[in-house]
Amino acid sequence: MTESTMKAPKKALRPVKWMRENLFSGWFNTVLTLGVAYLLVTSVGPLLNWFFLDANFVGSDASDCTGAGACWLFISQRLNFFIYGFYPDELQWRVDVMFLLLAVAFVPQFIERFPGRKWLGLFGIFGLPVVGYFLIPGGAFGLEEVQSSKWGGLMLTLILAYIGIIASLPIGILLALGRRSEMPIIRGICVIFIEVWRAVPLITVLFMASVMLPLFLPEGVNFEKLARALIGITLWQSAYMAEVIRGGLQAIPRGQYEAADALGLGYWRKVGLVILPQALKMVIPGIVNTFISLFKDTTLVLIIGLFDILGTVQSTVTDPAWQNVAIEGYVFVAFCFWIFCFGISRYSQNLERKLDTGHKT
């Protein structure tokens, strides 16, 4: 056999040999292996029992939860509250329409060859907030008005996270560009904005938004509490976003700026066509990280009396009609958050792969 036709030797290990090499290669590893096996056997069984085998799925109230396992009944009975908050039952179709549109816009993003995927995504980013702006509060087009104080649950969580995410990205981009501007006034304003907002805990921002902001506003001008919280979250988040994006801007070699200048592109085309596409691609992991942490931070609105999904569950587990259902409630909340955050994370990995032209200058 000549050198050029030789293949790398295949690793063909039988299970027994593999185990001996990897799990029982010495007395210490053997002890570890046995210990871990014992832990798995003793914990997986009870967990399975609690989650599924001994769990209660059917019935109508707490008295039907007779098994030793989880009382999922609690979740299914109060699901409506967890999803819509106090949104009136007969108007919940409006929220459902928004859920449906959200799914239509973003689920296809995971399917490589879905026709018109790009347009659906653009609709999701630009169209959805407009539709939601009219549909959810109502008050126009003959839709009955629903005060924002009645919104709650998963719906409120999604509204907070969604608006926070899509508004903070462009503001963050502008702040990052401003911080690198050659104009001292613009740079100064951006630096102060970023450093002030970033140095304040979100809880403080929310308290200020709900308690202090009204004091500063002229008489007669008043935002709803939700709007104030949204503004606070967005500005706070954009300061973080700005720093993530600035990292990307700084990683772009100077030659890219110079080449764009030499072609006469001018500032905005240089930034929009040459610099940002590369910089944003580079910091996708950082951006997504910020998105995910914002998504979870929205639970803090609890402290200013807005009932997001955690808030609704929290208020229900203390309901005397249901005893000892706190664990089920929190597991449910964790699961909801995990679904969305994992989705965001998968999508970003998808995006990174797709945008990778694999080669830097």
Place this chain on the structure above:
Amino acid sequence: MGNSMTDQTQTSEMQTPPRDQSDQKPGIIRVEGMHKWYGDFHVLRDLNLTVDQGERIVICGPSGSGKSTFIRCINRLEEHQQGKIIVDDVELTDDVRQIDTVRREVGMVFQHFNLFPHLTVLENCCLSPIWVRKTPRKEAEATAMEYLERVKIPDQANKFPGQLSGGQQQRVAIARALCMKPKIMLFDEPTSALDPEMIKEVLDVMIELAGSGMTMLCVTHEMGFAKTVADRVIFMDGGEIVEEAPPHDFFTNPQEARTQKFLKQILAH
């Protein structure tokens, strides 16, 4: 920087068409008493240069002599602090619109190519014509393909820069600059970052371009190229123009001691 490279360029000498002397515009670039400082460091001292349309100028000199800085001033990648630079009747000042006017007419090729890695070769070439010149996409792509053919890589049009060799990337960079149909081309050490076997393919493209009547300013160490195409060779040292002569005189009869020393160093081995 030795004889081997000189030989490479001379093989192409026969293909060089003579310079078209007809519709020449005098003084398309005028540099008058130009100074530049980096902080306290005086990098460029009292530079004066007039380049006519269609002229091909080679600028050489030891490293740190300010030659790159000088040609980067001509499209305002660097700012000068004193004196005047007038390109195609537009003076370079702080006025951004005037700078962009000049940059549209001046193409530049960099040592490290500086292609946009997120765009294909064709997109690199079409970007500025489409967005700055407002050329329709179809037309811009047709022009780009023409220039890619001229630099002999039309078959790479849909690849990304990272998939090309250094020589190919530099030829794309030349095509990209030409797609703006510039009146002047600046070359900032276009072959210095290339592997030796790729230098010739880039120089050939530049020689072909020189024959087409393009006004060219080229910072390079390729003395063969200078002999082949330059109308004038400028020698810079310590931020000054030390000597300026047609290539024959420059290489056979340098006047200044510093020029003689420099030529001796780069041609000796």
